[in-house]
Amino acid sequence: MEAIGKKVWAIAEGYIPPFGTGPEPEFTSHEAACMLNTSDEDAHVEIILFFEDKEPIGPYHITIPARRTLHLRFNNLKDPAPVPRGTGYASVIVSNVPIVVQHTRLDSRQAANALISAIAYPAS
Amino acid sequence: MEAIGKKVWAIAEGYIPPFGTGPEPEFTSHEAACMLNTSDEDAHVEIILFFEDKEPIGPYHITIPARRTLHLRFNNLKDPAPVPRGTGYASVIVSNVPIVVQHTRLDSRQAANALISAIAYPAS
Amino acid sequence: MEAIGKKVWAIAEGYIPPFGTGPEPEFTSHEAACMLNTSDEDAHVEIILFFEDKEPIGPYHITIPARRTLHLRFNNLKDPAPVPRGTGYASVIVSNVPIVVQHTRLDSRQAANALISAIAYPAS
Amino acid sequence: MEAIGKKVWAIAEGYIPPFGTGPEPEFTSHEAACMLNTSDEDAHVEIILFFEDKEPIGPYHITIPARRTLHLRFNNLKDPAPVPRGTGYASVIVSNVPIVVQHTRLDSRQAANALISAIAYPAS
Numbered sequence: 427m428e429a430i431g432k433k434v435w436a437i438a439e440g441y442i443p444p445f446g447t448g449p450e451p452e453f454t455s456h457e458a459a460c461m462l463n464t465s466d467e468d469a470h471v472e473i474i475l476f477f478e479d480k481e482p483i484g485p486y487h488i489t490i491p492a493r494r495t496l497h498l499r500f501n502n503l504k505d506p507a508p509v510p511r512g513t514g515y516a517s518v519i520v521s522n523v524p525i526v527v528q529h530t531r532l533d534s535r536q537a538a539n540a541l542i543s544a545i546a547y548p549a550s
Numbered sequence: 551m552e553a554i555g556k557k558v559w560a561i562a563e564g565y566i567p568p569f570g571t572g573p574e575p576e577f578t579s580h581e582a583a584c585m586l587n588t589s590d591e592d593a594h595v596e597i598i599l600f601f602e603d604k605e606p607i608g609p610y611h612i613t614i615p616a617r618r619t620l621h622l623r624f625n626n627l628k629d630p631a632p633v634p635r636g637t638g639y640a641s642v643i644v645s646n647v648p649i650v651v652q653h654t655r656l657d658s659r660q661a662a663n664a665l666i667s668a669i670a671y672p673a674s
Numbered sequence: 675m676e677a678i679g680k681k682v683w684a685i686a687e688g689y690i691p692p693f694g695t696g697p698e699p700e701f702t703s704h705e706a707a708c709m710l711n712t713s714d715e716d717a718h719v720e721i722i723l724f725f726e727d728k729e730p731i732g733p734y735h736i737t738i739p740a741r742r743t744l745h746l747r748f749n750n751l752k753d754p755a756p757v758p759r760g761t762g763y764a765s766v767i768v769s770n771v772p773i774v775v776q777h778t779r780l781d782s783r784q785a786a787n788a789l790i791s792a793i794a795y796p797a798s
Numbered sequence: 799m800e801a802i803g804k805k806v807w808a809i810a811e812g813y814i815p816p817f818g819t820g821p822e823p824e825f826t827s828h829e830a831a832c833m834l835n836t837s838d839e840d841a842h843v844e845i846i847l848f849f850e851d852k853e854p855i856g857p858y859h860i861t862i863p864a865r866r867t868l869h870l871r872f873n874n875l876k877d878p879a880p881v882p883r884g885t886g887y888a889s890v891i892v893s894n895v896p897i898v899v900q901h902t903r904l905d906s907r908q909a910a911n912a913l914i915s916a917i918a919y920p921a922s
Binding site for chain 4: 436439440474478515516533542543546
């Protein structure tokens with residue numbers, strides 16, 4: 427299939443709530459970058475995280491196989507460093523092939539969970 | 551009326567919660583692609599679903615009559631296969647006339663429901 | 675100030691929950707088109723509603739004064755017809771000057787309310 | 799890094815709930831403009847607020863340092879005037895370098911909080 431999307435995306439909102447309630451991992455407070463690679467090539471993706479009070483961290487290296495989606499939880503990023511909880515951040519996502527990116531958060535700090543989702547910003 | 555929108559859309563986020571609470575069908579956990587066809591022609595739409603660990607499924611064939619909206623629940627897709635519950639997916643929506651697409655999920659796993667909505671990505 | 679935005683917008687998602695809980699009007703289940711007119715001219719706006727099973731209704735005529743925002747509740751539209759509750763719909767918003775449009779719903783069917791918001795589709 | 803984004807953004811939706819529940823400041827009802835400056839220059843940002851029934855207020859002056867994000871709570875704007883609670887408003891955000899802007903609200907009027915987020919409108 428044709429490669430749909432852009433190669434550079436940005437998500438200005440980022441915040442992993444520092445705690446949660448309910449059975450894990452479904453109800454763990456988390457943030458995800460939902461990424462779709464419709465192309466027939468693997469997408470090699472680099473993620474850079476930006477903070478309010480320190481230099482950016484990254485890149486994190488991720489592969490989205492050809493014709494696959496990846497719902498990546500920022501919670502699971504480890505290398506070069508885990509994402510701090512309870513801290514505002516933002517992210518830039520760069521891919522070698524066009525992809526589509528959507529941002530989602532599950533906030534389960536309360537028994538009644540809250541969800542948000544927004545399209546990421548397609549830069550170029 | 552003039553045909554508004556694009557012919558190719560993508561939704562990177564997709565997840566039908568595996569259970570729900572409350573009276574059905576209003577409070578059934580579901581995901582919907584809300585599609586608007588402002589044109590004076592029927593829109594013949596093909597939907598392809600992408601997964602994290604298997605090849606895409608589709609196309610699903612849908613018609614949106616001229617000058618109508620269709621709030622399609624992914625839950626109701628049957629042919630060529632139902633959409634698995636509790637599984638991350640993504641979708642590409644292709645129409646022969648321009649349409650507008652918005653994505654919504656009702657998560658009723660808890661008595662206090664959560665809702666998300668985001669504009670889909672207008673590809674071309 | 676410079677006129678920011680587009681003259682034609684579409685919102686594919688539309689649904690006014692048929693009931694609500696909590697003190698009115700703040701907690702009335704509602705949908706709103708939040709519109710911003712940054713220009714120095716009044717914006718004369720026409721809204722057309724699309725349905726799943728009948729012909730479009732409209733136009734509804736709205737004015738957004740120069741340098742003002744209007745958070746219009748679809749619940750309050752009366753002429754040529756009120757918006758049916760518990761029914762899927764979509765909308766097209768046409769203005770004589772550029773405006774910006776964002777869509778929001780408060781669903782107060784449950785004691786724990788749910789909120790959604792999404793940018794509308796900027797058509798032209 | 800390359801400067802990603804646009805220099806003029808608009809958020810048509812704005813409403814700071816007049817009260818909240820839960821521990822502050824995490825659970826204070828608030829609205830935020832999440833802004834990302836990926837460039838190597840400080841971003842000098844001006845925010846103008848628009849209302850339904852009075853002239854715009856501003857500009858508010860904000861700096862986002864080079865390679866930083868800022869999750870600005872509208873609640874904290876003071877000069878030239880605080881943002882009224884329980885009142886619809888909208889905002890225009892102008893920067894001297896490209897930035898990315900996303901809008902978020904936490905509504906904690908109820909014990910079960912509600913969250914919304916949407917990409918702002920990238921004007922130019």
